[in-house]
Amino acid sequence: MNVNDSEKAASLLEKEGYVQTSEVEKADLIIVNTCSVRDKAEQKVHSLLGRLRRLKNGENTAIIGVMGCLAQQWGKGFFKRCPHINFVCGTHNIHRIPSLVKEAQLRKKYIEAVNFNGHVPSLDLCVPASKGKISSYVTIMQGCNNFCSYCIVPYVRGREESRPSGDIIREVQRLTEKGVQEIILLGQNVNSYGQTLEEETGFPELLGKIRDLHSVNRIRFTTSHPKDFSDDLINSFAEIDELCEHIHLPVQSGCNEVLEKMRRRYTVEEYLAKVERLRSICPDISITSDVIVGFPGEEEKYFQKTIDLVKKVRFDNIFSFKYSDRPGVASQRFSDKIPEDMKNKRLALLQDIQAKLTLEKNRAQEGKTEQVLVEGTSKGSDADIMGRTRGNRIVNFKGSSRLIGKTVQVKILRGYAHSLRGEMI
Ligand code: 5AD
Ligand code: SF4
Numbered sequence: 325m326n327v328n329d330s331e332k333a334a335s336l337l338e339k340e341g342y343v344q345t346s347e348v349e350k351a352d353l354i355i356v357n358t359c360s361v362r363d364k365a366e367q368k369v370h371s372l373l374g375r376l377r378r379l380k381n382g383e384n385t386a387i388i389g390v391m392g393c394l395a396q397q398w399g400k401g402f403f404k405r406c407p408h409i410n411f412v413c414g415t416h417n418i419h420r421i422p423s424l425v426k427e428a429q430l431r432k433k434y435i436e437a438v439n440f441n442g443h444v445p446s447l448d449l450c451v452p453a454s455k456g457k458i459s460s461y462v463t464i465m466q467g468c469n470n471f472c473s474y475c476i477v478p479y480v481r482g483r484e485e486s487r488p489s490g491d492i493i494r495e496v497q498r499l500t501e502k503g504v505q506e507i508i509l510l511g512q513n514v515n516s517y518g519q520t521l522e523e524e525t526g527f528p529e530l531l532g533k534i535r536d537l538h539s540v541n542r543i544r545f546t547t548s549h550p551k552d553f554s555d556d557l558i559n560s561f562a563e564i565d566e567l568c569e570h571i572h573l574p575v576q577s578g579c580n581e582v583l584e585k586m587r588r589r590y591t592v593e594e595y596l597a598k599v600e601r602l603r604s605i606c607p608d609i610s611i612t613s614d615v616i617v618g619f620p621g622e623e624e625k626y627f628q629k630t631i632d633l634v635k636k637v638r639f640d641n642i643f644s645f646k647y648s649d650r651p652g653v654a655s656q657r658f659s660d661k662i663p664e665d666m667k668n669k670r671l672a673l674l675q676d677i678q679a680k681l682t683l684e685k686n687r688a689q690e691g692k693t694e695q696v697l698v699e700g701t702s703k704g705s706d707a708d709i710m711g712r713t714r715g716n717r718i719v720n721f722k723g724s725s726r727l728i729g730k731t732v733q734v735k736i737l738r739g740y741a742h743s744l745r746g747e748m749i
Contacts, residue, residue: 325461325463325510325512326357326359326392327461328451328461328463328510329357329391329392329415329418329446330357331451331461332418332446332449332451333355333357333391333418333421335449335451335452336418336419336421336422336449337353337421337422337425338452339422340422340425348376348379349379349384351386352386352387353386353387353388353389353425354376354386354387354388354389355388355389355390355391355413355421356369356372356373356376356388356389356390356391356392357391357392358390358391358392358393358394358395359392359393359394360392360393360394360396360397360476360480360650361393361475361476361477361650362645362648362650363648363649363650364648365394366394369390369394373390373406373408373409376388376408377406377408380408387410387411387425387428387429388408388409388410389409389410389411389412389413389421389424389425389428390402390406390409390411390412390413391412391413391414391418391421392415393415393476393477393480393481394480395412395413395414395415395438396414396415396416396438396480396481397476397479397480397651398412399412399414399436399438400436402436403434403436407434409434410428410434410435411424411425411427411428411434411435411436411437412434412435412436412437412438413436413437413438414436414437414438414439414440414480415444415446415466415480415481415482416439416440416441416444416445416446416482417437417438417439417445417446418446418449419445419446419448419449420437424437440482443485444466444467444482444485446466447463447465447466447485447487448487448491450495450498453498453499453501453502453503453504455502456503456728456729457499457502457503457504458503458504458505458506458697458698458699458728458729459504459505459506459507459508459542459697459699460499460504460506460507460508461508461509461510462492462495462496462499462507462508462509462510463487463510463511464486464487464492464509464510464511464514464517464530465484465485465486465487465511465512465513465514465516465517465520466481466482466484466485466487466511466512467481467482467483467484467485467512468481468483468484468512468513469483469484469516470513470549470587470589471587471654472576472586472587472588473585473586473587473653473654473655473658474586474616474619474647474650474653474654474655475650475653476650476651476652476653477512479652479653481512484512484513484516484519484520485520486511486517486518486519486520486521488521488523489518489521489523489525489529489530489533492509492530492534493533493534493537496534496537496539496540497537497539500537500539500540501539503729505540505541505542505697505729505731506540506541506542506543506544506697507534507540507542507543507544508544508545508546509530509534509543509544509545509546510545510546511545511547512547513547513548513549513552514527514545514546514547514548515527515548515549515552515553515554515557516549516552517530518530526556527545527557528554528556528557528559528560531543531545531557531560531564531567532560532563532564534566535564535565535566535567540566541566541697541731542566542568542697542714543564543566543567543568544567544568544570544716546572547572547574548571548572548573548574549574550573550574550575550588550590550594550595550598551588551589551590551594553573553598555601558598558601558602558605559605561602561605561606561609562605562606568714568715568716569606569608569609569610569714569715570609570610570611570612570640570714570715570716571602571609571610571611571612572612572613572614573595573598573599573611573612573613574613574614574615575595575613575614575615575633575637576588576614576615576616577615577616577619577622577626577629577630578592578629578630578631578632578633578634579592579622579626579627579629579630580592581621581626582619582621582622582626582630585619585620585621585655585658586616586619586655587654592629592633595633596633596636596637599611599637608715609715610640610685610715610716610717611637611639611640612639612640612641612642612643612716613637613639613642613643614642614643614644614645615630615634615642615643615644615645615674616644616645616646616647617630617644617645617646617647617667617670617671617674618646618647618662618666618667618670618671619647619655619662620647620655620658620659620660620661620662621658621660622647622662622670627670630674631673631674631677634674634677634678634681635677635681638681638684638685639678639681640682640685640715640717641678641682641685642674642678644671644674644675644678645671646664646667646668646670646671647662647667649661679741682741682742683739683740683741685739686717686739686740686741686743686744687739688739689713689717689736689739689744690736690737690738690739691735691736692735692736693733693734693735693736693749694713694714694715694717694719694733694734694735694736694746695713695714695731695732695733695734696711696712696713696719696721696731696732696733696734696746697711697712697729697730697731698710698711698723698727698728698729698730698731698732699711699712699728700725700728701725701728702720704720705720707722708720708721708722708723709721709722709723709724709725709727709728710743711732711734713734713744717743717744718742718743718744719734719736719743719744719745719746720743720744720745720746721734721745721746721747721748722747722748723748732748732749733748733749734746734747734748734749735747735748735749
């Protein structure tokens with residue numbers, strides 16, 4: 325979602341004549357897009373802003389802005405801590421970035437735009453299909469009403485708002501006309517898409533409407549909440565050929581006591597039943613997840629249940645995080661916090677187990693023939709190109725860069741920890 329927001333901001337500024345540079349010292353305008361979902365992300369922003377302060381201490385007169393969740397959370401606080409910042413732009417105000425920049429240039433004083441509007445104007449912003457773009461995000465909703473007890477998102481992104489399906493379809497159409505092959509539908513909880521709309525389009529219907537365009541090669545979506553992951557949506561994996569066989573379904577914990585304190589509103593048993601149904605409809609689906617370790621009150625036996633679940637589901641991969649307190653969320657006030665060294669140990673153990681599972685899963689691809697959408701040249705070698713399987717695995721193989729943007733058949737020769745090696749057929 326943040327990448328998508330950065331693209332929106334960049335496209336608004338390009339319309340004003342700005343061009344992007346990768347050399348920060350040469351920039352006239354620097355905008356830091358921020359995430360505040362975990363403490364570590366927040367620390368990264370502060371160290372980057374520290375580096376920019378040193379840059380501005382010299383001759384540099386660049387305008388510096390901060391956007392995103394941390395901007396929303398801190399508002400005025402940013403200026404007190406970082407007086408070298410010229411403006412702060414919250415999550416509902418991306419559309420105002422060009423005018424904020426102009427104002428900052430004219431008034432040379434700190435400006436902030438962090439008000440929440442009933443309607444989120446930036447939801448209507450579309451990302452341009454730049455030449456050669458193969459894959460594009462399309463925002464279908466923003467905000468979240470779930471208030472999981474550890475999560476800051478509902479506070480910094482506001483209440484859930486879905487975008488009318490007609491606008492989404494038009495954006496997808498425009499992107500595919502420009503050659504985009506893959507559409508990734510974005511939202512904090514795409515499964516509850518449509519609840520704020522007058523029209524009766526739920527998420528499975530939206531997927532059907534996109535399929536009916538017959539112009540999209542691949543459809544993906546993120547993120548799903550297990551509690552809203554319906555049978556209709558599971559059936560979509562059988563009914564919509566364009567829907568890729570990959571689902572990111574954050575479980576967070578394998579222990580019902582912890583899930584309840586997290587306010588996730590599903591049980592381990594319900595989660596497992598959904599996974600089973602998904603696999604019965606689509607046996608090769610790749611399933612990834614998010615897991616938090618060291619949530620307040622997570623006893624050793626509770627953590628062990630998470631390990632058991634990870635081994636039972638055999639996820640293709642997981643993103644795992646140490647719990648961190650976020651300001652204002654419910655779990656910040658929970659008393660039984662887990663010591664940092666314990667969290668570190670649990671995270672290392674979990675990651676070790678998952679690394680082995682991921683390697684096993686990648687090895688199990690050997691000998692299969694996969695449809696691969698070529699995305700670019702490989703990092704490791706100029707002679708190789710890379711792309712993704714429908715299950716979202718990265719494959720490197722010998723081939724010409726002329727194949728970028730094309731879908732080719734690749735035989736998988738070898739599975740590694742983070743990618744596959746293949747041979748084009
Ligand atoms: N501490 C640790 N991880 C968190 N996440 C969200 N909030 C926190 C927190 N306070 C993780 C969840 C979520 C992912 C985007 O970030 O796993 O799915
Ligand atoms: Fe946060 Fe829960 Fe909403 Fe996901 S569903 S954004 S974890 S509150």
